[in-house]
Amino acid sequence: EAEVAQSPRYKITEKSQAVAFWCDPISGHATLYWYRQILGQGPELLVQFQDESVVDDSQLPKDRFSAERLKGVDSTLKIQPAELGDSAMYLCASSPRTDTQYFGPGTRLTVL
């Protein structure tokens, strides 16, 4: 069964450093999402791509976060500089154009 891949699974960094997360969606899925999940809460959407275009990035803190999906396949989410409050699980999901979202295993970020 096809799955969404994410790496790394765990990342520890110091504040003010740059971090990057990678996501490879299920093959053929046009829509890709990045979510942030703070411990004890539900996931919150950061950015949504349709192919290589951003559909919704209204909740992305653009002063420090950036996301790209250059060829409409895999995607990278970057934080620079990282802050203590960025410690969270970062989840990637993908879906066909109008259907269910399938999630990857996530990247657990700890900022010290």
Next chain:
Amino acid sequence: AQSVTQPDIHITVSEGASLELRCNYSYGATPYLFWYVQSPGQGLQLLLKYFSGDTLVQGIKGFEAEFKRSQSSFNLRKPSVHWSDAAEYFCAVGGNNNDMRFGAGTRLTVKP
């Protein structure tokens, strides 16, 4: 704006007992409704979804959910809980443009 409320933060049930997790939603149109399960440190796995049709939906692992439009609810049920069902459960609501909002989650503990 759409929103999801999961009134129970934490539920404890005995193994073999029945389970019902509550979910109430707010959405301006006909909603798409989902239940996901998340084990510690893992991504979200889809249990079941409702798009249209029969309001009683069957999912994986013996779970089912019933859509009640008059009550704006989509409660998750299982007749007999297994120890392996201990996890965090998230209800989500979305529409046909792939936007989705999650509840804060309900943590399920299973007593032997």
